Amino acid sequence: MLATEVDRASVEKMVRSFYAMLIKDDLVGPFFTKALGDDLKNDKWYEHFRTLDNFWLMMMTGEKGYMGDPFLPHVFIGKLTEETFARWLELFSKHVHSQFIPEIADKFDKKAEILAKKFMEFLEIGDEFEDDDEY
Ligand code: HEM
Numbered sequence: 001m002l003a004t005e006v007d008r009a010s011v012e013k014m015v016r017s018f019y020a021m022l023i024k025d026d027l028v029g030p031f032f033t034k035a036l037g038d039d040l041k042n043d044k045w046y047e048h049f050r051t052l053d054n055f056w057l058m059m060m061t062g063e064k065g066y067m068g069d070p071f072l073p074h075v076f077i078g079k080l081t082e083e084t085f086a087r088w089l090e091l092f093s094k095h096v097h098s099q100f101i102p103e104i105a106d107k108f109d110k111k112a113e114i115l116a117k118k119f120m121e122f123l124e125i126g127d128e129f130e131d132d133d134e135y
Contacts, residue, residue: 002101006060008053014099015052016040021095027087031077059111060104070115071122082126085116 003010020040023029036044054065074080089112096108120126 003099003104004101006057006100006104008057010100011056011060012049012053014096015049015056017099018092018095019045019049019052022088022091025087025091028084028091031080031084035073035077056108059115060107071119074119074123080119080123080125082120085120085125089113089116 003013019032023032023038023040036042036048039045051066051068054063055068055070057063058066089109092112093105093109096105099105100108
């Protein structure tokens with residue numbers, strides 16, 4: 001059944017099942033397995049999941065808890081391209097729509113798209129270098 005609310009339980013479920021699917025993708029998966037390993041039960045993944053739970057709760061509900069810098073880790077994980085981001089966004093969109101009712105899934109999508117665009121600007125990928133909109 002599709003979740004009708006964004007709360008810790010629905011976000012935790014979405015985050016874990018998203019990465020279980022993402023690491024199997026031939027384009028995006030290797031970035032994650034290289035950084036965090038391929039055992040989703042290891043300590044690095046545990047931390048990553050906790051971080052992402054807090055990150056998405058903050059993005060979607062404003063709940064404080066995420067204290068990190070979402071941009072910086074992406075500088076060090078290897079060469080990200082427009083294609084990699086497009087794949088990530090496509091898989092994320094499909095996944096959130098399999099987890100949440102459309103109104104909520106669309107909001108996740110929108111947040112992810114805005115941030116991905118920011119990441120690409122930050123990483124100097126593509127040719128749009130505006131920095132006037134907030135995420
Ligand atoms: C090309 C697509 C992407 C790839 C391959 C990717 C990969 C990664 C990897 C490997 C990490 C873990 C780094 C580490 O702990 O060593 C990470 C962290 C993270 N990613 Fe991404 N990412 C992508 C896109 C995105 C997008 C679009 C978002 C947000 C909408 C996002 C949000 C985050 C956040 C919040 C963290 C945790 C940062 C922290 O430690 O505070 N990523 N990403």
